[in-house]
Amino acid sequence: MPLFRLSKSLDFPPAWLARSDGLLCIGGDLSPKRLLLAYKNGIFPWFSKNEPILWWSPDPRLILFPKNIKISKSLKKKINKNIYSITVNKAFEQTIRSCAKPRKKKHEGTWLVDEMVDSYIKLHTLGYAHSIETWRENKLVGGLYGICLGKSFFGESMFSFENDASKIALVALSNHLKKQGFDLIDCQVTTNHLLSMGAVEISRNSFLDIILESVKKKEDINIWNQNISLELN
Structure with missing residues (x-):
């Protein structure tokens, strides 16, 4: 499949035209309108520092049906200690900047470059x-x-x-x-970590069929009120 280059016009090629590695197109911008259009069409940005903006739609796609979340015995035991509290949107910027920090233990960099962070903060506003935050003793x-x-x-990231x-979140x-x-819950690409928690792979076409109707459904904005606390049981 060819690699498409985006122009200034607000559109994307069909996601099913992505290459075998999931890469669909290059260029464009990270404006709120373009980002939202991308997600509605099963596409997301993923690139590193000094790279152009790259847009992806992998096949298969990793997703998690909320009812199918798996909690290991050890994680359940930790949750039952009641030492964690969970909040919504209480610390979005702190959360995304924490996600952007290099993974020192794995000697990895981060794909969350400053341009990406700024764009998602705009989408938050x-x-x-x-964001979903896990706290212990008032510490994120x-x-x-x-x-x-x-x-x-x-x-997007954990x-x-x-x-x-992050599993508790x-x-x-x-x-x-x-x-x-x-x-x-779209998990984008497959990891053993997410598979162990109940995520499954589905074809890109199946994913696109689901979100085509799902994104049109009415959302209750009150579920993201930062004054609520989420339950772990």
Whole structure:
């Protein structure tokens, strides 16, 4: 498949035209309108420092149905200690900047360059990007963030300063979205970490079919009120 180059016009080639590695197109910008259009069409940006903006739509796609979240015995035991509290949108900027920090233990850099961080902070102020935070003793120890459109949550990144802190945030998010009748959590690309928590691979076409209708559904914006606390059980 060819690699498409975006122009200034606000559009994308069909996601099913992506290359075998999932790369669809290059260029464009990270404006809120373009980002939202991308997610509605099963596309997301992913690039590193000194690279142009790259847009992806992998096949297969990793997703998590909220009702299918798996909690290991060890994680359940940790949750039952009741030492963590979970909040929504209380510290979005702190969460995304924590996600952007290099993974020192794995000797990895980060794909969350400053341009990306600024763009998702804009989406947060517009009410589309949300964070789930894990706290212990009033200290932020883990969390995740993503984009909500209709009844789909497009997960972007997670971080942990303590073991299992991001997993706890994902459990809380899944429980929350299950109660709200959400269709799926998009996990984008496959990792053993997410597979162990109940995520499954589906074809890109199946994913596109689901979100085509899911993003059109009415969303209750009150579920992202920063004054609420999420339950882990």
